[in-house]
Amino acid sequence: MGTLDFSSLAIDWVDVQSPVALRAPKGSPRPGRRPEDPVLMPNSLVVSPDDSIRGTLGEALSLWGIAPAFASTIGQAAPLIASGNLCVVLTQDTLPDGKYSTLLCLQRALGRLAPLIVLSKTGDWLEYFAALDLGAHDFLAYPLVPGELQRTIRSLPANWCGGAAPAYFG
Numbered sequence: 001m002g003t004l005d006f007s008s009l010a011i012d013w014v015d016v017q018s019p020v021a022l023r024a025p026k027g028s029p030r031p032g033r034r035p036e037d038p039v040l041m042p043n044s045l046v047v048s049p050d051d052s053i054r055g056t057l058g059e060a061l062s063l064w065g066i067a068p069a070f071a072s073t074i075g076q077a078a079p080l081i082a083s084g085n086l087c088v089v090l091t092q093d094t095l096p097d098g099k100y101s102t103l104l105c106l107q108r109a110l111g112r113l114a115p116l117i118v119l120s121k122t123g124d125w126l127e128y129f130a131a132l133d134l135g136a137h138d139f140l141a142y143p144l145v146p147g148e149l150q151r152t153i154r155s156l157p158a159n160w161c162g163g164a165a166p167a168y169f170g
Contacts, residue, residue: 042069045114047077047091047103053119053142057090060149073097074106081107086114088137088156093120093127104135115156119144 046057049072061068066087071077074097080086081103089107091100100118107113115137120127123141131139138152 042067042080043085043087044068045071045077045080045086045089045091047071047074047089047095048119049073049096050092053092056144057149061153064150064153066153074102077103078106081112081114082110084110084112086112088153089114089116091116091118092142093118093122093131093139100131100136101134108135117152 044061044066046054046061046068047070048054048057054070054072058068058070069080069086071080072095074095077089077091081089089103091103093100095102100116104116107116116135118131118136118139119142120139121142128139137156140148140152
């Protein structure tokens with residue numbers, strides 16, 4: 001079976017009534033939405049204060065048919081996590097207002113346990129094991145090795161998002 005190409009997929013960002021401005025990554029095309037086009041609700045969250053990380057991850061997720069929302073801090077991420085519409089959360093290990101462990105605690109407190117993937121610029125093995133022990137789905141060194149993010153997303157539980165996995169997972 002061939003690989004499906006999602007590069008022409010038009011995605012509209014939809015505000016889920018939160019103070020976080022949902023926006024497309026820098027440089028991504030924003031064609032006008034036609035009335036017949038489906039509106040995809042964000043089903044993933046990228047939490048990073050770094051514009052380049054948000055842009056890179058957002059572009060990759062969008063190409064795979066996964067609609068990302070973006071936050072720079074835990075405070076901005078909290079309302080999106082509380083919405084319960086997320087299938088995966090990708091976050092830097094250290095954020096301006098805390099660490100990935102705070103996001104894991106927040107998810108548990110809210111009963112919203114979307115798989116959390118931690119990105120680290122140091123790639124420290126002790127932190128890797130600590131993240132997994134705390135409940136992270138995976139811990140990746142950034143910048144990513146080609147294919148590593150796709151491998152990690154593909155390793156998510158088969159029933160993520162109620163079984164509505166992107167078509168390329170086929």
